[in-house]
Structures are given as structure tokens and as C-alpha cells.
Amino acid sequence: MKYLDEFSNPDLARRLLDEIHATATRPWAMMEVCGGQTHSIIRHGIDQLLPEGIEMIHGPGCPVCVTPLEIIDRALAIAAQPGVIFCSFGDMLRVPGSGRDLFGVKSAGADVRVVYSPLDALTIARENPDRQVVFFGIGFETTAPANAMTVYQAKRLGVTNFSLLVSHVLVPPAIAAIMESPRCRVQAFLAAGHVCSVMGTGEYPPLAEKYRVPIVVTGFEPLDILEGIRQTVIQLESGRHELQNAYPRAVRAEGNLPAVAMLRDVFEVTDRTWRGIGMIPDSGWRLSPRYRDFDAELRFDVGGVTACESELCRSGEVLQGLLKPNECAAFGKQCTPRNPLGATMVSSEGACAAYYAYRRLDLVQL
């Protein structure tokens, strides 16, 4: 994968940084939407190298972080039922619900399995016809096509012991919600490259126009991020507010058309609660009526499960870019990756976890 090495080249990075430094004449606050970008920025120390006035605000684009607490609690309730095989991606296992997490349920005897693709969960269902197999289908537009394909296959093959616990969320309504907030400080967005590789870029020009903010589709390697920041700064300095694609090797304007067609068949738009933020209208997907039989929330009686969030956790403000992780009173004290109060401290893409992992040096007396 030599190709990727070139997107981490320190000499090219220095050139981009020099250009950013030369271009920026005043402070700007821009939000990287995606948790993968947050992780990369902190991991490579990119924000330490930017001009002092360029502030990176970490957005709500970590799928683990924004999965609502009541959905986690329902996942725990379903996983604990006898005869269930509960399948999930790995990083959901440590996300705290109101009480425990999926690791704790597994420890108490539940059959909880880490899978690497929802299609693996479907295979498990076909191999265990006497068990109910549930896949925890969370995430943004990036992970949704594979989940949609799995449900489509389950229906086509007549696999009746498989269901999906769905908590999909969408980026454009979140950008709108952030811009509508009276406390919003965001002046530009680095849009999530992988989301756009699926959905294309068509939803973003109206947002750029309505809110008068540059939106630059950005990838995840160090040079991708620096190029996204460079294009954003140039737009801000020149007073423009357009959509630009700084990730053309992965993103086409029309997106991935077969994936989008599959999404439109299997899912329908719904209101969705985001953990730490609240309900954002039309910001999520649920299974469409054609596939409603595969909805785990309907198949298992967990509708009465309610949630109770830690009063100390301010991850909602972190997710909205209103608070830096280390500005939270619980950060590094009551709340650590070892004992997370909120999901932003659990996921490797969570802003709090990224700060804790890579920034502790800022917090100790040397």
C-alpha cells in the first residue's frame, strides 16, 4: 500500500502547513465532522502544527458516540435474553449503557459476539436456526449500505431468525442542527469523506449556501486532512462559501449509486435522537415497511427500556463543538477510558478518548 505512504509524507505535509500558515491572516474555527478525522488529527499532532488562530472543533461524527443511550440499553436487554446471539462491531462492546456494557452482559453468560461484517451475523443466523441472531446496526451513511445489504439478503434467503437493531444517523441534518444552534461557533466544515463516497456531495451545496459556510469533503490521511484545511482556509480568507471536494480519489459527486439504491429500498428517513445532543428531525434511518419484520426493536419487547445518563457527563457539548474534552470537569478524573461516563470517552474515534490518549502530556507538570 505504498500509495497510502504518499499521503503521510512529512515533506509534503510541511509544504501544506507552510501554505496554511501563509494564507491564514486571522482566527478561524472549523469543524471536522467525522470521528475518524478527529482521531487522525490528534494522533498525528496536526492541530499542534496549525497556526495558533486555526481552531479545530471536533464534530459529532463518531457513530459509537452518538448512538442514543436508550438504544444501548435496548441492546443490553436483547442480548441478555435467553436464546439470543447478539452480534456487534467491536467498539460498541465497551459503550456504557445506563448500568453496564455489552462486555458485562457477555460476562454474565450472554452470547455476545464481535463480528467484522453484518453479513457474518447473517451467516451465524443460518448456522443457528434455533437461535435468534441480532446485529447491532449503528453508524452513519458509511456503514449503512452493508447493513442494508444484509437485511436484503436475509429477506431474499428467508432467514427469519435474523434481525437488526437499527440506529443509523445522517450527517447533513446534523450539520444543519449545529448551524441552527445559537451557541454555534463553526465557520466551516470538513465533511466526512467516507460518508460522501457513499452518498455523493449533492446534499451539501444547499447547506453551504443556506448557512454561508465553506464545506470541504476531506479524507483521513494526514495530507488529506491538511489539504482539506488548506482549501477551507483559502475559502474563508476569500469570503467564499462553497462545496469543494478535496478527496477526489474516493468521492464522486453522484456517490455510489447501487449503494444509494439499496439504502432507499431498505431504509426510510426518521427522526433520531443523538446521544448528548437530543432529537434531530429527519436525521436517521429505520427499516422501511418492506423490511419491518427484521426490526429487532419490534421483535423483542424492549420498547419500555428507558435510559438514565450520567449527570457529570458533558459529552453532548463536546459533540456539538461547544466544549473541549479537557474543559469538562470530569475529564481524566471520574471519566477515563478505563471508566467512561460517556461514549465520547469509549470509542477510539471519540474526541474525549482521543484527547485522553494523545494529549495527556498537556495535562501533566513536566
Next chain:
Amino acid sequence: MTDLDFENWTCPLPLRDTPSIVMGHGGGGAMSAELVEHLFLPGFGAAAATGLGDSAVVTAGGARLAISTDSFVVKPMFFPGGSIGDLAVNGTVNDLAMSGATPLYLSTAFILQEGTALSELARIAEAMGAAATAAGVRLVTGDTKVVDSGSGDGVYINTTGLGVVADGVDIAAHRAAPGDAVLISGDIGVHGVAVMSCREGLEFGTAVRSDTAPLHGLVAAMIATGADLHALRDPTRGGVSASLNEIARAARVGVDLVERDLPVPPGVRDACSLLGLDPMQVANEGKLLAFVPAAQAGDVLAAMRAHPHGEDACRIGTVVSEHPGMVVARTALGGTRVINLPIGEQLPRIC
């Protein structure tokens, strides 16, 4: 509210957030360490030696003996480059070697799940015999137990090893000192990626093969240079991150790494990138980390590179007096990041 103190941060309530064992307690990271500190040591009371490390050097009948025990529960049992049998021998041999010992004898204990195919068990036994012969150790005692189908998961193996430590050899984590060079004997993350590549549901094509190997010969070559080896560690569970953090904490020193000097082979880097894992937290089974005075690092590196298990040895960092107990890496772009002790299991990222 007290100020943050990450050097001495300990869990205020023992094992407070889980009433029962979870997978993370076996991950070789902070949860494993807390289990020892908060449960085993208090339970063992006065009978326990300090620390309960991977191996211990004791004196008996005038001889300095190293003793170590390890259990092996790897899934799948056979993987590119080796098997649970190879690990069961080499893992304990290496724990002895990290204290500078010459390994001599191993015990072997098996816990077998009802229904395990004898053909598989035979392959494992043959692998253990071959590995023991290659390592120059004798398998001298053993035990076999069988558990109900459903109570276990294939084959679990425990090996306990005994070795001798020469006079004058004093290799221990607490001896790492500011100014030491930090060396690694070769590519990192290889074993973990080889095992993951054939794990159920994750099969991916890779040329990466496990690096399982006995390291006492390499250690002997390093000792033969006359250098004062301060600390050695084979970075197995928890990877290089866990080992460096353990030594930094034990010696109350800081470790500065140069990220670009870490030898991460392309196959490991690509697999980790795909899965959202950090190569520094992925297990190795045939590599060692060495802390040696900087003035002697050149001689030690030359001796390592002259040995088949150290051909790609290199320097990756320096021990410093700043930020004691912490490992800090300088990134390729010029920023810095803290390398943490992993908590429990590494979890593949969602996207």
C-alpha cells in the same frame, strides 16, 4: 477535586466497574494489572512476592533460578507460521530469557475440551516437541484434564519453565535509566496480525506469518557483548505499548519514541489500518525490547543483527527523566502523542 496525577493514578475502588471477569482482564493491559494488584496480591497476602511479574529470579541451593509460568488459549489453534504448541514452549522460554536466564526445563499441563480431535492434539504435541528441541529445553513433567463439551474451548495449555541465571546478570524492569537506548529486535505486530488473519469471520489474505521463536539465544548474544543490559521484555499481549509503559512505570522514567523508527511491516500496517487497531498494541511472540546504556547500544545492536532472531534490530527511542511513567512518541509530522497502556482487549473500530 485533586489535580490530575497520571503517574500515580490508580483505581480508587478495586475493580469498581465490573463485578465479574470480562475479556479485558486477560488482555495484558491495565485491567490485567489491576486484577493482580487489587485481587490476587491482597488475596495471597504475605505469601506473595512483590509484583508477580512474568518471571522471577529466586535462589535455591546456591543457584540462581528463573521461574515462569504461562497459559495459552489462542484461537485459532493453528495459524500462519505456528500453532498453540509453538507458543506454549516459546512463550515460557522467552519469559525466562527476559530475565537473562538459560531455560532448561518445562512442565506441560493440558485442559482439553471433550470432543477435541485427537489428530489436532497430536499436531500440537508434535509442535511442542519440535519447539522444545529447537530451544534446547526438556519437557519433564505434565498433567492432563478434560472438561465437559461447552465448558472449555478446544485446548488450553499451561507451561512452567525453569532456567538458570549466571552470576553478574541483573536484568529487571526497574533498572531502566535516563539515557538508555530503547532497542527492538525486529518488526512489530506480526504475530497478532497472523492470528487475526485466520480468525473466524475475519479471514483476510496476508503474507504475514507469526514470529514465534525462542529468544534466549539472542539474549545470550547480547549478554556476551559485556554490555550492562538494564531491562528486557518480550512484548506479547498488549504489544510494544504495554511493555514500554510497564517498564516506564516500574523504573519511574519516561520513554521518548520516534514513531517513524518503529519497524512496522506493510502487511501489519495495512491490516491494522483496515481494522482500526494500533500496531503498537498488537502481540508479538518472537521479539524483544531492550533498555541498554546508550554508549553500549551500538555493540548490542551489532550482536542482535548478527543473530537470526535479531537481523532487523533497531533503536526506537530513548529513556528520559521527563514525564516519568509515560511513553511519548514524536509523530512523523513533528507533533507528539502519548502511547498509553492498553486498557483491555483491542476492539476493532466500526468504520
